[in-house]
Amino acid sequence: MNENLFTFPGGTADASGDNPFDLSGFTELTGSNTQNPFADLLAGGEATEQPPAEGAGAVQADDSIPEEKDETDQNHETVEEDESHEISKSPAPQDPQPKSPPAPKSEEDHASDKPEEAEDNPLLAAMERQEEKTAPKVAEPIFAQLPVFSYNGSEAPIEDTEQTFDELRLSKLTDFPEFDEAQSLSWKVVYGKIVKEIVLPKKTKIGQIKREIETSKEFINALKKATDKHPKCLVKPSISMQKKGDASAYKGAFLYLSEAQASPKTITFIPGRDGKVYERRITGAGEFVTPAENITVLDEIRPGFHPSLPRIPYSLMEQAIGLFRTMMRKGKGRQPAEALVHFYWDKQEQRYFIRVPKQIVSGVSVDALLDDEELMTSDRYIHYADLHSHNRMPAVFSKTDDHDERATRVYMVVGRLDRYFPEITVRISNGGRFLEIAPEQVLEMPPVGHFPPEWLTQICTDAEGAFGVAA
Template identity: 50%
Template sequence: MSELENTFNFSELEDDGLDIAAIFGDTGTAEPLPIPEPEPADAPEDTGESAPEAERSQKQPAPEVEKKDAQADGETDLFAALAAGPKEAAKPARNDQKATGQVSLFDKPPIFSYGGAKDAIEDTSMTFEELRIAKADDFPELAEGKKVSWTVEYGKTTKVIADPKGTTIASIKEEIEKSRAFLDALKKAKEKDRNPDCLVKPKVTAQSKGIAGYKGVFSTVEEAKRSDKTICLIPARDGRVYEFRKTEMGDFIAPKDNVIEFSAVRAGFTPALPLIPRDLMGQIISFFRCFMNEWEEFEALAHIYWDKEQEEYTVFIPRQRVSKARIDADLRGSALPEERYIHYADIHSHNSMAAKFSHTDDQDEKATRLYFVVGHLERFYPSITARMSCGGKYHEIDPSLVLEGIGEEFPADWLEQVERCESRSDTLLRKKDFLHAFAALGDMPEESRL
């Protein structure tokens, strides 16, 4: 097989989907290398040889000419060039890139990419650690090197940097460009993905919060004494936090009022279930009103459960003995099965009394769930109060947090029919401002009062 047949065929590579111009730059404008003309052979001397033998002696192979012809046609051995290095592979196209304005894939600078910001890295000889230090002013979270890791994403190739202090950006970029996986991915990529950026990405892998290194939180005083911490915070049985300090003089301990080392926490309830429907509450209120008439009135109790299978609320009425101000409910064996139902809330009535939880309610409602009391049932719209119990600790909540309200959407043109007048408070405020201004005017010279 001749050397011409061994030459890598670019046309076949392009048919397979690899854009050579995108990788090495556009070489289409380069003029072919001149083909040297073979020197004319001297006229053969008459040696008496036969004509066929003379012709055979004059026919010599010209492999160098054929090789130059093949190179003049723009063909090159792609993988041989890549084996020599991406920079060497890109050299033949650089003169043409200046003319066409194109930049080869291997000449594109890598890009620092973090937090939505992107910036070309012109000095690729720096290490990843040096790049981190350079960017720490703009991104303070990158200030601690031990908490930052690095990856390089180039096309479909991702490489994790094991040694940021000893590895340069250029070496990783060149290593990926020489890899068979990277070249194969380019060959199979769609047109829009054949000129990828080399993205250099830092990632914060650790974060410190809260308590300084010389402080610690301990469950007992004994545990705090055994520790190597100078300042110890200890939650106590009385619900307070105590600060324990070790000195050469001795150990000091006192209650700490503002524990800034701990996060702010507020009591409350965040529902994980839908709002209790308005029509279901209407049924319960109608049930309560059945125990009120013009001669006598009684309290009543209802339980609200969440059905996990049907994904809806259901009401359960336990067996109970009731009076004007007391309910004695028998809960033995009357609850719905826990495998399917969640006991979400208890709701009881105070008939015509106010919707306030009593001391008896505080003694009975200790389980962790929601509780409602409905009062003034003689009115068209009764009053309702809601609270939660967290292990027997109560906290009132807004009923609208867990109950559907009575508000509905209404036509917008209703608002156009209403004109707001000045309220009495606005009138009084304006009068007060006038009096202040008048008093100030009395202190001014006469010529300045106009």
């Protein structure tokens, strides 16, 4: 079979076909030949095969430097020199060293690689630059919100952002008199995760601080990570110094005038025998004393009664009113008469009971005889309240009542007993100083009567759609 199955570049097989793999037709292509498609790979291989010039020079320099050796090591060193010459003449190809897998990086390593990653990755860097540009626009609705004054659970928007922090303090004095001393008040602004202390409240404007925080990179970055994307800009005052009776170096409160006069303070407050508090000021012109109002160095006190015992049961009040209604026809000539009962608290049995003292009554008066020594002297009982009736007259304390009811306790009067629902008035006496209080403070409310539950289904609280007709 003389037909050739292969055709080779550079020519064909000879006619005889004896040597179909004759290589004389091939041309050797080197790495420098531009027609070679593998020129880059060959060029790299040639570069790696050439020994570095510095390394070769170093080996020759080491061979040219004679060193003194011990005779015992001459033979050994000669062998090493011969081996080194052979290595320098025919350098062995360097086998590529197996690379070990990189060690896992920690979070800190990854964090440190981010700037380099952004520099190496132009797309990532461009995205970050774009995000920095668009972030203020996205946050514009947040920036449009007014700052909020926040103190002791009270919050209110601050309309005038161009006022200083001290001007805000002055505007809040009516509601918060403790703001009177500017040096005792400190301010800070809490905006998301950013907290800024105010050093100069008299010169710093609220809006200025808000804008400084909003334009800071720290605030924008914190806003990106925050779960609350609409944080409030809270303006928070706090009392950093509070003194009782010694408000400042120049102001104070004293119990006696002599103490105020001996004090170096120029503004002092002293209670008078008439129950009023007086303000005393000292200047180079003399001593000034006037009645005082809104004294911030003193505690705010409101008059009232805070019971230590439970309320009087309605059942006892029901019994007392039953007695009083009966007395409406027990006076002389079957005329209405008044009556008096005492309410006692038994500390041992933990309950109230009624004591009716011996008394001489008429239509306008009660003269009682307090003759129960045990109740009056024993520590077991507390005389809690007095209740007397005004028969068909209004439930109003008379001047006689004011004279008789000077002991410190609760006093009650019931009137209009001729009506279906009588009247009742309750007051306390504090050493002869009276204050009217709500009856439910000391009296149990009447019980709710039982009624059929279906009555409630007949009552509508919403006019729309009631009785099936639109309002």
